Amino acid sequence: MENLAGDRPTAEPNPAAGATAVVAPSPSATVQIRNLNYFFGQGELQKQVLYNINLDLLPGQIVIMTGPSGSGKTTLLTLIGALRTVQDGSLRVLGRELVGMGRGQLVEVRRNIGFIFQAHNLFDSLTASQNVEMAVELMPNWRTKREQSVAMLTQLGLGERVDYKPRALSGGQKQRVAIARALVNQPTLILADEPTAALDKKSGREVVELMQRLAKEQNCTILMVTHDNRILDIADRIVSLVDGRLESDEDLTHFMESHDPRTLDRRMFMTL
Numbered sequence: 001m002e003n004l005a006g007d008r009p010t011a012e013p014n015p016a017a018g019a020t021a022v023v024a025p026s027p028s029a030t031v032q033i034r035n036l037n038y039f040f041g042q043g044e045l046q047k048q049v050l051y052n053i054n055l056d057l058l059p060g061q062i063v064i065m066t067g068p069s070g071s072g073k074t075t076l077l078t079l080i081g082a083l084r085t086v087q088d089g090s091l092r093v094l095g096r097e098l099v100g101m102g103r104g105q106l107v108e109v110r111r112n113i114g115f116i117f118q119a120h121n122l123f124d125s126l127t128a129s130q131n132v133e134m135a136v137e138l139m140p141n142w143r144t145k146r147e148q149s150v151a152m153l154t155q156l157g158l159g160e161r162v163d164y165k166p167r168a169l170s171g172g173q174k175q176r177v178a179i180a181r182a183l184v185n186q187p188t189l190i191l192a193d194e195p196t197a198a199l200d201k202k203s204g205r206e207v208v209e210l211m212q213r214l215a216k217e218q219n220c221t222i223l224m225v226t227h228d229n230r231i232l233d234i235a236d237r238i239v240s241l242v243d244g245r246l247e248s249d250e251d252l253t254h255f256m257e258s259h260d261p262r263t264l265d266r267r268m269f270m271t272l
């Protein structure tokens with residue numbers, strides 16, 4: 001593991017205390033965010049969408065990120081995924097500081113992250129196995145790639161469907177192919193944006209339970225953006241973004257206690 005002993009704690013304004021709080025570095029964190037601000041546009045059209053975010057995601061944790069539409073969830077997810085350039089603050093992912101990185105280095109970081117999006121982005125002309133094989137890295141030959149892909153698809157209950165094309169698969173099955181593709185390289189970080197949005201209740205449940213099982217088996221960190229309150233219980237922690245600010249960061253029990261279930265949908269899950 002990289003030695004972060006040289007990192008200094010970062011000063012963070014703490015409005016509640018009316019003073020400056022110190023956020024200590026967390027050497028073992030998969031993701032460590034300190035004083036992160038993000039802006040879209042430039043000059044007079046510049047608009048700040050993330051304000052002073054501080055957050056650590058630890059190995060093996062499943063963290064759900066909620067918040068009203070437009071609160072900045074996808075922006076934060078894409079920053080962590082090295083899909084955008086970080087402008088201000090510090091963002092360490094898998095031990096590497098993303099601030100100041102060039103495009104090539106960001107691509108390197110991305111290789112170690114599994115992405116699962118709502119639109120599964122499968123190639124229609126390729127079979128389930130070929131879609132997964134495309135993601136397999138550093139394998140000497142196609143036979144090994146095929147074996148790995150089939151093994152992962154089988155783990156996800158698609159052993160009988162490896163040679164089917166996406167149009168012959170259900171929504172839940174397609175999403176499982178996307179999950180197989182994200183997991184096949186055994187990433188230590190998985191970023192998921194609304195992975196259950198297109199699925200019915202049963203398929204959505206199956207998909208997140210599979211993610212949960214594989215996360216625990218592979219000790220990877222999962223950060224999942226969702227408006228789906230049916231899957232909250234798989235989270236170890238729930239963080240809420242409101243107007244670009246981290247409003248709360250709680251374990252599941254505290255989250256359920258502090259949010260009235262009757263108003264939960266309206267406050268935190270506005271698109272339901």
Ligand SMILES: Nc1ncnc2c1ncn2[C@@H]1O[C@H](COP(=O)(O)OP(=O)(O)OP(=O)(O)O)[C@@H](O)[C@H]1O
Nearest residue numbers: 040041047049067068069070071072073074075076
């Ligand atoms: N490319 C862009 N250029 C300018 N503004 C943008 C861009 N992408 C997002 N925004 C703005 O940034 C803010 C945060 O958007 P973001 O998509 O991160 O929110 P979100 O919480 O993921 O919303 P949703 O739940 O609806 O997906 C919004 O006000 C949005 O309009």
